[in-house]
Amino acid sequence: xxxxxxxxxxxxLAEIAEEVKKSAKSLKLxxxxxxxxxxxxxxxxxxxxxxxxxGVGFKLYEFPAEITTQKLRKEIVGIAKAGVNDGVIIELPxxxxxxxxxxxxxxxxxxxxxVLSQKSQGAxxxxxxxxxxxxxxxxxxxxxxxxxxxxxxxxxxxGYGILVGKPVSHWLAQEGATVSIINEFTPNPERYxxxxxxxxxxxxxxxxxxxxxxxxxxxxxxxxxxxxxxNITHKASLITPPTGGVGPIVTVSVLKNLLKLLKND
Amino acid sequence: xxxxxxxxxxxxLAEIAEEVKKSAKSLKLxxxxxxxxxxxxxxxxxxxxxxxxxGVGFKLYEFPAEITTQKLRKEIVGIAKAGVNDGVIIELPxxxxxxxxxxxxxxxxxxxxxVLSQKSQGAxxxxxxxxxxxxxxxxxxxxxxxxxxxxxxxxxxxGYGILVGKPVSHWLAQEGATVSIINEFTPNPERYxxxxxxxxxxxxxxxxxxxxxxxxxxxxxxxxxxxxxxNITHKASLITPPTGGVGPIVTVSVLKNLLKLLKND
Numbered sequence: 096x097x098x099x100x101x102x103x104x105x106x107x108l109a110e111i112a113e114e115v116k117k118s119a120k121s122l123k124l125x126x127x128x129x130x131x132x133x134x135x136x137x138x139x140x141x142x143x144x145x146x147x148x149x150g151v152g153f154k155l156y157e158f159p160a161e162i163t164t165q166k167l168r169k170e171i172v173g174i175a176k177a178g179v180n181d182g183v184i185i186e187l188p189x190x191x192x193x194x195x196x197x198x199x200x201x202x203x204x205x206x207x208x209x210v211l212s213q214k215s216q217g218a219x220x221x222x223x224x225x226x227x228x229x230x231x232x233x234x235x236x237x238x239x240x241x242x243x244x245x246x247x248x249x250x251x252x253x254g255y256g257i258l259v260g261k262p263v264s265h266w267l268a269q270e271g272a273t274v275s276i277i278n279e280f281t282p283n284p285e286r287y288x289x290x291x292x293x294x295x296x297x298x299x300x301x302x303x304x305x306x307x308x309x310x311x312x313x314x315x316x317x318x319x320x321x322x323x324x325x326n327i328t329h330k331a332s333l334i335t336p337p338t339g340g341v342g343p344i345v346t347v348s349v350l351k352n353l354l355k356l357l358k359n360d
Numbered sequence: 361x362x363x364x365x366x367x368x369x370x371x372x373l374a375e376i377a378e379e380v381k382k383s384a385k386s387l388k389l390x391x392x393x394x395x396x397x398x399x400x401x402x403x404x405x406x407x408x409x410x411x412x413x414x415g416v417g418f419k420l421y422e423f424p425a426e427i428t429t430q431k432l433r434k435e436i437v438g439i440a441k442a443g444v445n446d447g448v449i450i451e452l453p454x455x456x457x458x459x460x461x462x463x464x465x466x467x468x469x470x471x472x473x474x475v476l477s478q479k480s481q482g483a484x485x486x487x488x489x490x491x492x493x494x495x496x497x498x499x500x501x502x503x504x505x506x507x508x509x510x511x512x513x514x515x516x517x518x519g520y521g522i523l524v525g526k527p528v529s530h531w532l533a534q535e536g537a538t539v540s541i542i543n544e545f546t547p548n549p550e551r552y553x554x555x556x557x558x559x560x561x562x563x564x565x566x567x568x569x570x571x572x573x574x575x576x577x578x579x580x581x582x583x584x585x586x587x588x589x590x591n592i593t594h595k596a597s598l599i600t601p602p603t604g605g606v607g608p609i610v611t612v613s614v615l616k617n618l619l620k621l622l623k624n625d
Contacts, residue, residue, distance in 0.1 A: 196486050217482015220526075221461050247545035255533045261485075264533070264541075268520045273546040274539075276529075280512035281538040290551065 097328060098237055098316075098335045104145075104343035107236070111350050112149040123152035124208075124353055125180040127171065129193070130160030135186040142184070145346050151353065154180070164194045171201040182208045182353040187258060195257075205359070208352035211257065220265060225359045228262040232348035233341050234295060234316055235266075241333055243293070243314060246271035251291035253277050253284070253304065259297025259318045267293075284308065296321040306330055316341055362593060363502060363581075363600045369410075369608035372501070376615050377414040388417035389473075389618055390445040392436065394458070395425030400451045407449070410611050416618065419445070429459045436466035447473045447618040452523065460522075470624070473617035476522065485530060490624045493527040497613035498606050499560060499581055500531075506598055508558070508579060511536035516556035518542050518549070518569065524562025524583045532558075549573065561586040571595055581606055 115122060124146050126139050139155060146153040156174055158167060167189075175183050183202045189195050199211040207215045210228040218224035227235065238245060250272045254260035260276065268274045275287040279298075285308040288294055292313060296304055299319040306326040309315065315322055315334040324337050335341045380387060389411050391404050404420060411418040421439055423432060432454075440448050448467045454460050464476040472480045475493040483489035492500065503510060515537045519525035525541065533539045540552040544563075550573040553559055561569055562583040571591040574580065580587055580599040589602050600606045 196488060213482045213486045213488060214479070216486050217478045220485045221478045221481050223461060223478060247547060249546075261530075261533075265526075265530070268526075268529070268541045268543070271543060271545050273543065273552070274541045275552070276533045276539045276541075278533070278536060278538065280536050281514075282512060286555065287538070287540070 096333050098333055098340060100335060100340045100343045103236060103240060104347045107344070107347045107351060108145065108149055111151075111347065111354060114354055115150040118354075118357070120357075121152060122150075122181050122353065122357070123154060123179055124350070125154050125156060125174050125177075125183045127156050127158070127174065127183065127185040129158045129162060129167065129186075129189050139186050141342075142346055142349065145343075146350060149350065151350060160190045162193075164192070164197060167193060167198055168201050171198060175202050175206055180206065181357055182206050182349075184209050184349060185211070187211075205356055208349045208356060210262070210352070216262075219262065222269065226352040226355050227266070227348075228258075229345045229348040229352065230259045230297070230318060230341075231262050231266045232351065233318075233344040234263055236344055236348070237316060237333070237335070237341070238293070238314070241314075243333075245293075248272045248292040249290055250274045250293040250295065251277055251284075251287045253288075253294070253296040253321060254298040254319070256297055259295070263295050263297070267295075318342075318345075361598050363598055363605060365600060365605045365608045368501060368505060369612045372609070372612045372616060373410065373414055376416075376612065376619060379619055380415040383619075383622070385622075386417060387415075387446050387618065387622070388419060388444055389615070390419050390421060390439050390442070390448045392421050392423070392439065392448065392450040394423045394427060394432065394451075394454050404451050406607075407611055407614065410608075411615060414615065416615060425455045427458075429457070429462060432458060432463055433466050436463060440467050440471055445471065446622055447471050449474050449614060450476070452476075470621055473614050473621060475527070475617070481527075484527065487534065491617040491620050492531065492613075493523075494610045494613040494617065495524045495562065495583060495606075496527050496531045497616065498583075498609040499528055501609055501613070502581060502598070502600070502606070503558070503579070506579075508598075510558075513537045513557040514555055515539045515558040515560065516542055516549075516552045518553075518559070518561040518586060519563040519584070521562055524560070528560050528562070532560075583607075583610075 143153040200213050202212045204214045250267045252264040264274050264276050277284045288308045294315045297318040298321045302323045303321040305323045312332045315331045317335050320337045408418040465478050467477045469479045515532045517529040529539050529541050542549045553573045558579045560581045563586045564584040567588045568586040570588045576595050577597045580596045582600050585602045
């Protein structure tokens, strides 16, 4: 079955819209774009569209690619301090010369729906976070909607990045799955993937995961267009398509987190 | 080869003793024991012996098993605040009714050589900690002393506990290893272990890892007496014995961390 991420996202958006309506205060999400990467801009435009549809204000702050870490940090501190901004998201990756974690740490935990500051990640890794990183929330939603019990499942996670691999592999392990973390240095990734009940991928390398690497009936959640979708669809029991798959669920998870953080205040 | 943990620990202790001598200030480690578990007491006595040998003062604070979380938290806050205490360690596990992470969070990052508070773990998980959790430091020392490159290695980590499995699996993945996290629900752990170049175990279940589960030439680091040592020794290229193995290296790593934290101040 192909997972209809758009449909799942719409269901969650309807719930969010209801909650936003009930909220006494008007909500605003601040988004930061550094440089002018076309993909980053497109992702933020999608987030803006979705936020505004459910009545959440969205303000884009743009900075040139050449900005220094110190200057950017100061800007983010200001954006995060502004009472009008209820949450701050920074589109990654940042330019290479920027100290990314230092920048992310300028977002206080209660305004960090992406769960990326050191404090937010710390809370997540010790099991004390009120919200889950959006990629984890998306995996949880997909598995939950399909009544897939995680405990005892074999999982292969491709990549160990800050947005997908690291948080998702930790969460799956914490939930009782057997988790294999696969990276670019893994000599034979198929050895893990071939027996995996659940494959999660967040690498960004087209056709990294081919049909002869997965077992029949596997669940395939592809965050980064790593999967040879055309040839794998028939084999997987559940699979996210490259478009309208996990992406829309991640986007609404950011908004869901924003609301949860406000309720926690 | 059987890893002589005592010998490695002695080498590190000699370095620590030198540093302590050079230090202007006399150092003290505060240790907390809740209840009267014989193993916990023995571990703390070992830590005390080693600390005092290198000239680090050691003070044991004991509390009854029935103490409440709130009362214990207050006590730890006091112990951590005392200027005389340069570091605070809490012997785990705590009694079941205690909120362990909440207690650990009472230790400020700069006095947390075990890297167990939420803040310390957060720093470790984002790669911003000045020190490594003692179990990770021990693995790093053992692999380093034997010139074993982690990148591209297949690793099986048994258990996902706060002291061993969780930090070690994260660190190995971050260093570029392929990491499989195995738990009690894993249907066939040998499928992972049999191809592992490095096995790390922190479960506490004797004979969990048997000789027919490891490949010839594997490196076996056993934190919790999980390994059928007698029958595996001949097969492993490197193995920690159940006594005088990784334990003494973990203990000196706590002292090494204490010194590093003071230098960072």
